[in-house]
Amino acid sequence: MRRSAQPVQLDRRIQIGAAHITLAVRSGEPSWGELRVRLAEFAAERFLLVTDGTAPGDHLARVRALAAAQAPTTLHDLRDGPLPNAPALPGAPASTATAVTTVIAVGGERACAVPADVRVPTDLAAACGPALALRRPAPAAALVWVRADQLAAGPAARTRAGLVAVVRHVLAVCPAHYRTVARLLAAEARHDARTVTALLALCADARAALVCFDPDETGPALALGYGRSLAAAVRSVAGPALAPGDADALGLLLAAEVAARLGLADRATGWAHRELLALNGSATTLPRGVDVERLVAAAVVAARPGLLLLADLGRPYCSGGRLQTPVDRAVLRAAVEGLAGRAAVPHSRAATTARPSVRDAAPEAAPSPETAPALAPALAPEPA
Numbered sequence: 001m002r003r004s005a006q007p008v009q010l011d012r013r014i015q016i017g018a019a020h021i022t023l024a025v026r027s028g029e030p031s032w033g034e035l036r037v038r039l040a041e042f043a044a045e046r047f048l049l050v051t052d053g054t055a056p057g058d059h060l061a062r063v064r065a066l067a068a069a070q071a072p073t074t075l076h077d078l079r080d081g082p083l084p085n086a087p088a089l090p091g092a093p094a095s096t097a098t099a100v101t102t103v104i105a106v107g108g109e110r111a112c113a114v115p116a117d118v119r120v121p122t123d124l125a126a127a128c129g130p131a132l133a134l135r136r137p138a139p140a141a142a143l144v145w146v147r148a149d150q151l152a153a154g155p156a157a158r159t160r161a162g163l164v165a166v167v168r169h170v171l172a173v174c175p176a177h178y179r180t181v182a183r184l185l186a187a188e189a190r191h192d193a194r195t196v197t198a199l200l201a202l203c204a205d206a207r208a209a210l211v212c213f214d215p216d217e218t219g220p221a222l223a224l225g226y227g228r229s230l231a232a233a234v235r236s237v238a239g240p241a242l243a244p245g246d247a248d249a250l251g252l253l254l255a256a257e258v259a260a261r262l263g264l265a266d267r268a269t270g271w272a273h274r275e276l277l278a279l280n281g282s283a284t285t286l287p288r289g290v291d292v293e294r295l296v297a298a299a300v301v302a303a304r305p306g307l308l309l310l311a312d313l314g315r316p317y318c319s320g321g322r323l324q325t326p327v328d329r330a331v332l333r334a335a336v337e338g339l340a341g342r343a344a345v346p347h348s349r350a351a352t353t354a355r356p357s358v359r360d361a362a363p364e365a366a367p368s369p370e371t372a373p374a375l376a377p378a379l380a381p382e383p384a
Contacts, residue, residue, distance in 0.1 A: 006194075007026070007027045007028040007030070007031075008025065008026065008027045008148050008149075008193050008194050008197045009025065009026060010023070010024070010025035010148075010197050010200060010201055011023065011024055011025075012201065012204045012205070012208065013208075014132060014204060014207055014208045014211065015208065015211075015212045016134045016211045016212070016215045017134075017211075017212075017213075017215030017216075018215075019134055019139070019141065019142075019215070020141050020142075021132060021134070021141070021142050021143075021144055022141065022142070022143050022144065023132065023144045023146070023200070023204050024038070024143065024144070024145050024146070025146045025148050025197050025200055025201075026145070026146070026147060026148065027147060027148045027149035027193045027197075028149065031147060032062060032066065035063070035066060035145055036066045036069070036070075038118075038143055038145065039066055039067060039070060039102075039104075039118065040070055042102045042117060042118070044067075044070065044071045044100060044101070044102035045071055045100045045101070046071055046072050046073070046074075046100065046101045046102070047067040047068070047070070047071050047072070047073040047074070047101070047102050047103075047104055048073075048074055048076060048101050048102070048103045048104070049063065049064055049067060049073055049074065049075045049076065049104050049106060050076050050078065050083055050103060050104065050105045050106070050107075050111055050114050050116065051075065051076075051077055051078065051105075051106050051107045051111050052077070052078045052079065052107040052108055052110040052111040053077060053078075053079050053107070054107045054108035054110075054111070054122065054123065055106045055107040055108070055111070055120075055122040056122060056150070056154075059106070059120075059122055059147070059150060060106050060107075063104065063106050063120055067104060071102075078110055078111060078114070083103075083114050102117045102118070103115070103116040103117050103118070104116060104117070104118040104119075104120065105118070105119045105120065105131075106119075106120040106122065107120075107121070107122055107126070108121070108122065108123050108125065108126045109123075109125055109126045109129060109130050111126070112126040112127075112129075112130040112131040113130040113133075113135065114135065115135040115136065115137055116135075116142065117139050117142055117143070118142065118143045118144075118145065119131045119142065119143070119144045119145070120144075120145050120146070121144065121146055122150065122151070122154070123151065123154060123158045123159075123161070123162055124151055124154075124158070124159055124161075124162020124163065124165065124166075124196065124199070124200075125158070125161050125162040125164070125165050125245065125248075126162075127144070127146050127151065127162070127200055127203075128162060128165040128166060128169070128199070128200065128203040129165050129203075129224075131144045131146075132144060132203070132204060132207050133207075133217075133224075134211070134215055146200065148193040148194075148196045148197045148200070149193040151193075151196050152191055152192055152193045152195075152196045156188060156189040156190060157189075157243060157244050157245075158244060159189040159190070159191065160187075160189035160243075160244070160245055160280060160281055160282065161243075161244035161245025161246075161248070162245070163185065163189060163199075163245075163280050164245045164248045164249050164252070164277070164280065164282055165203065165248070166181065166199050166202065166203060167181070167185075167249075167252070167276045167277060167280065168224075168226055168227060168228075168248070168252060169202060169203050169206045169224075170202075170276065170313075171226065171252065171272065171273060171276070171310065171313055171314075172223040172224070172226035172227075172308075172310060172313075172314065172316070173206040173209070173210065173223050173224065173314060174202065174205075174206045174314065175272075175313035175314040176314075177202055178272065178276075178313065181202075181276065182275065182276060182279060185276060185279040185280045186279065186280075186281070187279075187280070187281030188281075189280070189281065206224070207221075207224060210223065210224060211224075219323065220316075220323070222308045222316070222323050222324070223308060223316050223323070225308070226252065226255060226308055226310070226316075227248065227251035227252035227253075227254070227255040228248070228251060229251070229302040229303070229307065230250075230251040230254040230255055230299060230302050230303075230307070231247045231248045231249075231250065231251025231252070232247075232251070232302055233251070233295060233298035233299045233301070233302040234247045234250045234251055234254070234286075234295065234298075235247035236298050237290065237291060237294045237295045237298055238250075238286065238287055238290045238295070241287040241289075241290070242283065242287065243283070245282060246282055246283035249277045249280075249282035249283050249284070250283055250286060250339065252273055252277065253273055253274065253277065253284065253339055254299070254335055254336065254339055255307060255308075255309060255310070256269065256270045256273040256274075256310070257270070257334075257335035257336075257338050257339055258307060258309060258327055258331055258332065258335045259309040259310055259311070259317065261331050261334050261335055261338075262309070262325070262327070262331060264309055264310075264311050264317045264325075265309070265310055265311055265312060265317075266312075269310060269312055269313060272313055285339060285340065285341075286336070286339050286340040290340060292333075292336055292337060292340060295336050296329065296332055296333045296336050299332045299335075299336060300329050300332055303326075303327045303332060305324055305326070306319070306322065306324030306325045306326045306327065307324065307325055307327050308323050308324060308325075309325050
């Protein structure tokens with residue numbers, strides 16, 4: 001895919017109850033100057049820079065230098081231990097213990113899950129998910145600053161993993177974008193900054209539509225975490241045998257298997273999950289030799305008190321007025337065994353025409369007015 005030569009710019013404000021998150025997506029060297037100005041707006045007395053070891057060294061060093069030029073700055077690596085509940089700068093004199101500390105999180109999903117005033121995600125999975133979520137205790141307003149060209153230039157494996165988060169949004173929240181995203185996905189996972197920006201817009205708009213009146217994500221916004229609890233179960237059992245993002249892909253497929261075995265979703269919905277993930281080059285079956293008994297036990301724990309399941313794409317199933325459906329051990333075992341024994345879907349676009357596909361089931365709905373301008377040109381198929 002061709003690389004974008006022109007700088008990109010995307011601004012979104014995500015209202016989350018009484019709080020809000022400002023998303024700023026930029027590219028190019030001049031964008032560092034804008035980040036310097038935005039950091040100055042916090043009028044911080046101290047900065048605490050939190051990372052998880054996944055941020056590119058030059059990227060982390062640049063953010064640290066911008067912060068240090070404005071106020072004393074300390075780095076905390078989450079690999080050395082969790083962030084204290086009330087961040088304090090290690091080694092700071094007692095007289096400065098009450099200084100206002102502005103927290104900047106730089107890195108992947110683990111770093112961006114920390115309550116922070118500023119988040120600088122350095123991979124697509126973090127930018128689409130935890131960087132945009134409200135964490136308590138949290139500031140009334142937070143900044144998420146993303147370099148789209150840096151995300152686009154990252155390792156293909158990390159981009160592919162991040163695209164699973166995009167697939168989750170499409171399946172659970174905005175199936176109107178199914179066909180455009182399906183045309184975009186490819187196993188090599190190479191996309192330019194403009195396309196990455198359009199994908200971030202899709203995820204930000206999907207989140208904004210749900211969290212405004214559901215800030216704690218206990219109602220309709222549960223859809224944003226579709227498949228994640230089962231993904232955690234897969235990761236706990238088969239993690240070392242999986243490529244980045246594959247546990248999340250398998251969590252989505254397990255959720256689809258459960259819905260099918262409960263009779264909540266039809267065959268086409270399950271195929272839609274498998275089609276998008278196969279086109280992305282993600283795992284579509286459990287790795288050989290996985291301990292099925294351990295995975296079933298982990299899935300039972302993950303399924304408490306219930307799972308968010310889809311009755312159709314973009315339509316969570318409601319059980320007893322809640323979006324969490326109780327699932328018993330027998331159904332979970334059948335779903336795990338089904339995913340362990342099923343042949344993988346070919347990663348070929350030609351193969352998708354021979355099986356039921358949601359792309360052909362109904363006309364594609366129009367994107368939202370704000371997302372459409374970004375998606376239409378950026379996600380259009382490349383000429384042959």
